Amino acid sequence: xxxxxxxxxxxxxxxxxxxxxxxxxxxxxxxxxxxxxxxxxxxxxxxxxxxxxxxxxxxxxxxxxxxxxxxxxxxxxxxxxxxxxxxxxxxxxxxxxxxxxxxxxxxxxxxxxxxxxxxxxxxxxxxxxxxxxxxxxxxxxxxxxxxxxxxxxxxxxxxx
Amino acid sequence: xxxxxxxxxxxxxxxxxxxxxxxxxxxxxxxxxxxxxxxxxxxxxxxxxxxxxxxxxxxxxxxxxxxxxxxxxxxxxxxxxxxxxxxxxxxxxxxxxxxxxxxxxxxxxxxxxxxxxxxxxxxxxxxxxxxxxxxxxxxxxxxxxxxxxxxxxxxxxxxxxxxxxxxxxxxxxxxxxxxxxxxxxxxxxxxxxxxxxxxxxxxxxxxxxxxxxxxxxxxxxxxxxxxxxxxxxxxxxxxxxxxxxxxxxxxxxx
Numbered sequence: 001x002x003x004x005x006x007x008x009x010x011x012x013x014x015x016x017x018x019x020x021x022x023x024x025x026x027x028x029x030x031x032x033x034x035x036x037x038x039x040x041x042x043x044x045x046x047x048x049x050x051x052x053x054x055x056x057x058x059x060x061x062x063x064x065x066x067x068x069x070x071x072x073x074x075x076x077x078x079x080x081x082x083x084x085x086x087x088x089x090x091x092x093x094x095x096x097x098x099x100x101x102x103x104x105x106x107x108x109x110x111x112x113x114x115x116x117x118x119x120x121x122x123x124x125x126x127x128x129x130x131x132x133x134x135x136x137x138x139x140x141x142x143x144x145x146x147x148x149x150x151x152x153x154x155x156x157x158x159x160x
Numbered sequence: 161x162x163x164x165x166x167x168x169x170x171x172x173x174x175x176x177x178x179x180x181x182x183x184x185x186x187x188x189x190x191x192x193x194x195x196x197x198x199x200x201x202x203x204x205x206x207x208x209x210x211x212x213x214x215x216x217x218x219x220x221x222x223x224x225x226x227x228x229x230x231x232x233x234x235x236x237x238x239x240x241x242x243x244x245x246x247x248x249x250x251x252x253x254x255x256x257x258x259x260x261x262x263x264x265x266x267x268x269x270x271x272x273x274x275x276x277x278x279x280x281x282x283x284x285x286x287x288x289x290x291x292x293x294x295x296x297x298x299x300x301x302x303x304x305x306x307x308x309x310x311x312x313x314x315x316x317x318x319x320x321x322x323x324x325x326x327x328x329x330x331x332x333x334x335x336x337x338x339x340x341x342x343x344x345x346x347x348x349x350x351x352x353x354x355x356x357x358x359x360x361x362x363x364x365x366x367x368x369x370x371x372x373x374x375x376x377x378x379x380x381x382x383x384x385x386x387x388x389x390x391x392x393x394x395x396x397x398x399x400x401x402x403x404x405x406x407x408x409x410x411x412x413x414x
Contacts, residue, residue: 015192019199022270045162052166059173060188063275063321065181066174073166116174119342121320127273 001046005150009055010034029102029131031058033139034146035072036098036102039079039155040088041152051076067112071105089154098139102132168406178306186311189279193267200268204401258369260409261295262286267311271400276316278302280405283310287409293361293368295406297397300325300361300374304407312333312354312407316399317374318344326362327374329353329391336374336393342400346391353377359393368411 013030021027031054038050055072059065079101082088088097106128114120121127147154171230173181218226264282271277282288284307292304294314302316303323313323317338324335332351336359339345346359354377361374375393383390 011192014188015195015199018189018268018270019196020203022200022203022268022272027272048162048166052170055170060185062185064174064178065176065184066170066172069173070167070170072169077163112174119321121274123273123320123340127340129338142400 001042002150006038006050006053009146009149010054014057014061017058021118027131028138031086032072032102032105032131032135033098035076035105036079036094036101036139037143037146039076039085040094040097041150041154042080042149044077044080044084046082048073048077051080062109064113064116064118067109067116068105070112071108074108075101075105094140094143095136099132099136102135103128106131142150178251179308182306182313183308186279186283186306186308186313189267190281190322194280194385196268206282227405258410260287261286262407262409264312264397264405264407266403267407269400269402271316271318271342271374274320275324276302276319276338276340276342276399277305278314278316278402278405280314280407281310282407283308283312285309288312288407289409291367292410293372293408295372295408296399297402298373299396300368300372301370301395301397301399301402303406314405316395325363325374327393328360328362328371329377330355339392342394344375344393346393348383348385348388349380350388352389353380353391355380358396367411368408380382 010031013034017030021030035051035054038054039047042050052069052073054076055069056067058072062068079097088094110120110124110128143154146152167414176361183212205409262282264280264286267279267281269278269361277293278301288307290304290307293300294302294304300317302314302319303325304312305315306313317325317336318340319338320340322344324337327334327336327346329349330353333348334346334349336344336346357377358373359375359377361368362371363369373396375395377391378394379392381390381392382388
């Protein structure tokens with residue numbers, strides 16, 4: 001695992017998410033796409049570290065600290081273990097995984113925010129669905145440049 | 161084991177006091193303020209900026225006429241103020257003179273369905289405190305939600321989780337609640353109001369001593385209850401493109 005390249009990639013995604021994409025109502029979640037990418041293409045222990053680190057980065061540009069670190073960490077770890085059993089190589093499967101992970105992690109984030117006593121927006125499920133859908137559409141195409149940057153060989157149709 | 165330690169760290173962050181954990185967020189925005197600003201500028205220039213419409217433009221002569229009218233009105237107001245002072249024989253300081261204005265640069269703006277917030281480059285060292293009102297283009301846009309030494313987070317009045325702000329439309333007082341997407345809502349108003357009517361933020365002792373414009377009515381729709389109305393309010397300035405804001409600090413020390 002090339003940690004320096006990982007740090008640069010996560011920082012770039014965080015800055016883009018907090019600046020370039022921030023004004024859009026419905027937008028892809030770059031950090032969530034990276035979460036799924038590293039959960040699929042790294043070994044389990046690296047995937048756990050990556051998931052929590054990406055969650056921490058998402059918290060830095062989020063409303064409160066903690067919820068996304070836990071949500072991303074939990075579902076990134078689960079995905080890494082799932083990938084040992086089921087190969088997620090086809091773009092359609094990757095899109096489906098991004099969609100489901102976005103919905104689950106997003107719901108967990110709002111649940112944890114609720115536990116902390118943060119008010120919950122009324123239209124959160126509509127916005128969450130939009131983010132999940134856009135991330136699923138864009139995500140698999142971002143896997144290729146991410147893999148090139150991280151020097152990870154990806155084969156779309158073979159099991160690891 | 162790795163998973164357990166990271167999860168524990170996450171829960172420590174989650175249940176730590178907000179003023180401690182916010183320091184991480186403010187530090188990130190301070191350190192990366194240049195790339196964040198560049199990204200925002202690219203986003204704004206790539207976005208759909210509305211072209212200047214003919215009705216939005218005034219000629220130079222008209223502009224000068226309006227400027228002169230404004231100068232006359234200000235002078236008349238000052239004269240009236242002095243007359244009131246003479247008649248009442250009391251030294252009366254106008255609300256504006258008691259207010260301090262702290263200008264601040266916007267680091268990031270996030271306005272969408274779930275969040276409506278700004279991060280600005282002024283903090284406690286500049287006299288900022290929680291709940292102070294923030295202005296852009298001479299209109300109220302929100303209040304300070306979190307503050308550290310050099311940075312502050314402004315929660316816009318359109319944020320779905322913002323505190324209710326007391327407002328006035330005409331003579332009726334009501335509360336406004338953000339509903340996301342650059343809109344706020346006044347629920348169950350008793351009267352129908354005209355689209356385009358001005359909505360004024362009400363006085364809040366210690367924070368705002370004079371009513372100020374906060375928005376204008378965008379829509380007025382029937383509530384589910386008969387004879388009641390839901391009023392949607394939009395800001396009167398373009399917050400997404402705001403580069404500078406002003407924070408109202410009441411009774412500044414210097």
